[in-house]
Amino acid sequence: MDKSHPARRQLQVPALAMLDRGVDLAEQGDLDGARAAFQVVIDSNHPDASPVAALNLGLLHKQQGDPEGARAVFQLAIDSTQPEAGPAAACNLGALAKEQGDLKVRGGHSNSPSTPTTLSRLREPP
Structure with a gap:
């Protein structure tokens, strides 16, 4: 089933909606709710939303x-093939390692001004 097939798109909606819900909850200060929403998306194994x-x-x-x-x-x-989340996570892992003095972390990168530190949403291309 290709990505444009209506059934495939329908399967993607819950993971994408839950991802947005997690961001909304975090922005509202409900961090427990946000963590739970993000975990549901991770557990869904959605190829784009999970990472x-x-x-x-x-x-x-x-x-x-x-x-x-x-x-x-x-x-x-980092282990995913998602082209934005993997590199952003690697930058954050590197920054975390640098903060803790552990510069031998596999997959990490050094902190740079472009290290993403805000929550992300995933939007499907038009």
Whole structure:
């Protein structure tokens, strides 16, 4: 089934909607709700939304002082083939490693001014 098939697009809607819901919840200060929403998306194994949710969940863990939790979900995004979330997670993993003095992290990159630190949404191309 190709990506444009109506049934395929219908299957993608719940993961994409839950990803947006997680971002909305985080922006409203409901971090527990946001974490739960991002975990649902990660568990869906959606090829595009799951890595973005992993990146977002990693950012929440990092912001809340949970470097081990952040590392684990950043690595999920890095291991994906999603072209935006993987590199963004690698930058954040590198920044986290640098902050903690661990510069031997596999897949990490050094912190740069372009390291994404805000939650991401995934929009389908028109």
